[in-house]
Amino acid sequence: MKKVIALHPAAATARVAAPVFQGGPLADTRGRTMHDLRISVTDRCNFRCVYCMPREVFDSNYRFLRHEDILSFEEIARLARAFVGLGVNKIRLTGGEPLVRRNLDRLVEMLAELDAEITLTTNGSLLAKQAAALKKAGLDRVTVSLDSLDDATFRKMNDADFPVAKVIEGIETAAAAGLGPVKINMVVKRGVNDQSIVDMAEYWRGKGHTHLFIPRFIEYMDVGSTNGWRMDDVVPSAEVVRRISARWPLEPVGANYPGEVAERWRYLDGAGEIGVISSVTQAFCSSCTRMRLSTEGSLFTCLFAQSGHDLKSLLRSGASDDELRNEIAAVWQRRADRYSEIRTEFTSKNKKVEMSYIGG
Ligand SMILES: C[S@@+](CC[C@H](N)C(=O)[O-])C[C@H]1O[C@@H](n2cnc3c(N)ncnc32)[C@H](O)[C@@H]1O
Numbered sequence: 001m002k003k004v005i006a007l008h009p010a011a012a013t014a015r016v017a018a019p020v021f022q023g024g025p026l027a028d029t030r031g032r033t034m035h036d037l038r039i040s041v042t043d044r045c046n047f048r049c050v051y052c053m054p055r056e057v058f059d060s061n062y063r064f065l066r067h068e069d070i071l072s073f074e075e076i077a078r079l080a081r082a083f084v085g086l087g088v089n090k091i092r093l094t095g096g097e098p099l100v101r102r103n104l105d106r107l108v109e110m111l112a113e114l115d116a117e118i119t120l121t122t123n124g125s126l127l128a129k130q131a132a133a134l135k136k137a138g139l140d141r142v143t144v145s146l147d148s149l150d151d152a153t154f155r156k157m158n159d160a161d162f163p164v165a166k167v168i169e170g171i172e173t174a175a176a177a178g179l180g181p182v183k184i185n186m187v188v189k190r191g192v193n194d195q196s197i198v199d200m201a202e203y204w205r206g207k208g209h210t211h212l213f214i215p216r217f218i219e220y221m222d223v224g225s226t227n228g229w230r231m232d233d234v235v236p237s238a239e240v241v242r243r244i245s246a247r248w249p250l251e252p253v254g255a256n257y258p259g260e261v262a263e264r265w266r267y268l269d270g271a272g273e274i275g276v277i278s279s280v281t282q283a284f285c286s287s288c289t290r291m292r293l294s295t296e297g298s299l300f301t302c303l304f305a306q307s308g309h310d311l312k313s314l315l316r317s318g319a320s321d322d323e324l325r326n327e328i329a330a331v332w333q334r335r336a337d338r339y340s341e342i343r344t345e346f347t348s349k350n351k352k353v354e355m356s357y358i359g360g
Pocket residue numbers: 045051052094095096097098121122123124143144145185186187218219220221222223227355356359360
């Protein structure tokens with residue numbers, strides 16, 4: 001079999017000259033404002049999900065980052081403060097698997113001092129052990145990924161032989177610790193786990209009297225360059241809603257806030273709600289308010305980017321807080337990307353940074 005070598009994204013970072021940020025709402029070239037920051041705290045993971053870190057790529061020649069190249073907690077917290085100063089009010093820790101980074105609760109404690117909501121996306125494998133400490137440190141909410149309730153299907157998708165029961169234990173421990181409502185992300189890949197859609201909805205329906213659990217069905221995306229994405233593998237959200245609604249009728253609910261990526265639907269019988277994320281069939285680039293900070297301190301304005309903007313060099317060269325803020329502002333102000341709006345089978349073959357590196 002031909003070996004696929006994933007490009008190390010660090011090879012392609014660039015600095016931009018920073019005009020002075022004058023304050024006021026920070027808008028990009030399409031009028032989008034910056035409100036969310038996703039921070040990838042590690043590019044490593046204990047799973048090898050087939051759509052994210054296929055084993056044949058990530059267990060062969062892939063170059064993971066060295067410890068000295070990744071941002072320290074102190075560096076992340078300093079940058080996060082700069083982002084909050086520019087209008088960010090929501091920070092999500094992700095990866096790779098964020099809970100494999102040692103003492104993550106220490107970082108959460110530092111970030112909790114900022115005027116922003118702090119959330120985390122995890123595969124749930126280590127959540128039962130860490131939920132209480134994370135809550136105590138100031139984490140507001142968690143999102144847990146779970147692609148099927150069928151053990152054989154789930155083990156095959158995570159490719160680490162990890163059982164469903166352990167993830168459910170993590171989800172329930174997190175909810176009991178006060179980290180709810182817990183969102184449960186299921187990436188749907190046709191022919192692989194689409195038979196699990198209705199079971200997933202059924203399992204969380206009516207559980208927890210205050211809608212503590214919200215399953216969200218995500219269209220399989222062409223992130224990175226290694227998952228061999230094909231449009232035929234995508235199950236459109238409209239089909240997901242149709243399949244669930246055929247069993248328990250659903251109606252649409254308005255967004256919680258402008259720019260929310262999940263479209264919300266609730267059961268007519270009052271048994272809670274689901275979400276669908278349609279980044280392939282209904283691009284939401286025009287309302288995207290997200291900036292991403294990679295594990296080694298590169299800034300990305302798009303999940304599908306081919307290169308980032310090096311912030312770590314500036315940070316480690318002794319830059320002042322104002323200089324950091326100006327650099328970040330300049331990157332956002334120049335932003336013009338809208339990848340999902342122009343996606344085709346052809347663009348999906350572009351060399352893009354891996355999701356485990358940039359932060360999902
Ligand atoms: C990259 S993961 C990082 C956090 C954590 N390891 C986890 O799995 O939740 C973040 C989210 O991206 C989703 N994801 C990864 N690859 C994807 C793809 N190709 N298409 C759609 N979603 C994807 C995962 O299922 C997960 O919900």
